[in-house]
Amino acid sequence: MTLPVLPPLLDLTGTAVFALTGALIAARLRQTFVTMAFFALVTGVGGGTVRDLLIGEPVFWLHDPWVAPVILATALVAWFTPSTWWAGKLLLWGDAAGLAVYSVLGTAKALAFDVAPLPAAIVGVISGCVGGIIRDVLAGQPSILMRPELYVTAAALAATLCMGGTLMGLPQGLVWSLAVLAGFVLRGAAVLWKIELPAYSRDA
């Protein structure tokens, strides 16, 4: 089983988008540049770091010459620009793409290192979502996790399709592309039409 290699530019763009969402929360909370850089880091690499710790592989950004500089650069851009530039739909769509891509990437990496199928999909969901969860906990904000809007669900769809297609022996490029697309479309639909999952209501 091989590991999906994202075109490096796409990969770094995804990291930068995630990092930007972290930096913007720090901006909204009127924080300093150092805090902003810290939030950019945690959000940008948090999910991938937990993924690598879980599967016992070297943490990816410690040996990569680009990830850390890109995150610092993202924090600098966020610092020197009005945050209204980034408040629109662009960031939401970028985040949706990052969510789908990293959920599939995490699942595929876990499968490649012999993690069992269902746990591998869970690792994928964690890769996609945990950076944002840590960001929200640190900021004292209600977490993505607690909002009814579809978010973790889109990650779960992407991860499950990646896991299922790989188990069925379908061509990997096809599996990865379809899984990313499905996660992105579901998250995008949730953003456009505010699709929500039903909440628990079985006790009166």
Added chain:
Amino acid sequence: MTLPVLPPLLDLTGTAVFALTGALIAARLRQTFVTMAFFALVTGVGGGTVRDLLIGEPVFWLHDPWVAPVILATALVAWFTPSTWWAGKLLLWGDAAGLAVYSVLGTAKALAFDVAPLPAAIVGVISGCVGGIIRDVLAGQPSILMRPELYVTAAALAATLCMGGTLMGLPQGLVWSLAVLAGFVLRGAAVLWKIELPAYSRDA
């Protein structure tokens, strides 16, 4: 030194009980099924995951065919049943048993992998308690850790007895059984009679 092997059914029951406590918090907060499953996962495997990361062993649920399905099944059960079914004492007692068992299991696993005695007992306490702590932090609830009711203390008793008995070379089955029993009885007594530790009060 050998590792205690729980009868698999008992082990999975413990995981399911912990997972159920996570799912029920999500139910109380009126969350969706996906959030419920996430809380079940974090609570069910959180302590054991941190334990395995600390001692540098493969994370147990990634290579186990049963743990992840049992957690998903637990979340499904929690979703399709009224949470009042689970609100009674049954869950509290199950949680008490899980706390004692995993504290001993964590200590024994750490000792088996050559961790020094006192740190091994600390790893045991972490195994027993950290899943619940992460659950509470994510849910924005006041944590177990901050309530005066005996909880971490019961884990500490079980872990310390396991560490002490093992150091004294007593038969392992005996040590593990007594340590689990002691932790369970102490936590049970705290539940029945609301036993609390004194709070710090040395500054006027």
Added chain:
Amino acid sequence: MTLPVLPPLLDLTGTAVFALTGALIAARLRQTFVTMAFFALVTGVGGGTVRDLLIGEPVFWLHDPWVAPVILATALVAWFTPSTWWAGKLLLWGDAAGLAVYSVLGTAKALAFDVAPLPAAIVGVISGCVGGIIRDVLAGQPSILMRPELYVTAAALAATLCMGGTLMGLPQGLVWSLAVLAGFVLRGAAVLWKIELPAYSRDA
């Protein structure tokens, strides 16, 4: 590249000071001794634990005969003394020294294990600050991270100087000493004169 070996007494003093800051938060929140010990542990070893997990080395306090006992002893001292004894400037200065020392130690350890330069400095900052961040999140307090007062910045200065000096091939003892001194002085100045970084204010 060699690893800086702190004189053991200095190293343990640093751990004890960090642990004391954790115990004192628990005292202020009127917690029990067990909670106090837990906070002392998390604050004392949290940063170093995350550092060791990130770089894939054995977690330092699991195989050290002194760290865990020193932390327990610190919690006992905090429990049996009025917290007003510790409320003064002494603790702030000790914390400033610990912050600078561990940021440099973390950077040097990461560089010694072949982490790339910028990530190594980030690992150093994490070593210095994360224990306090986990402490604040668990206690439900606004984190160091979110206060404008220079704190993470002092860690970043110490880590960056350590990384830069090492890259330039300067004598290691000199690099480490100067980096620690610079971080300590900056944090000390922030304490004395309440130096703050500017906050983000680019959106009206």
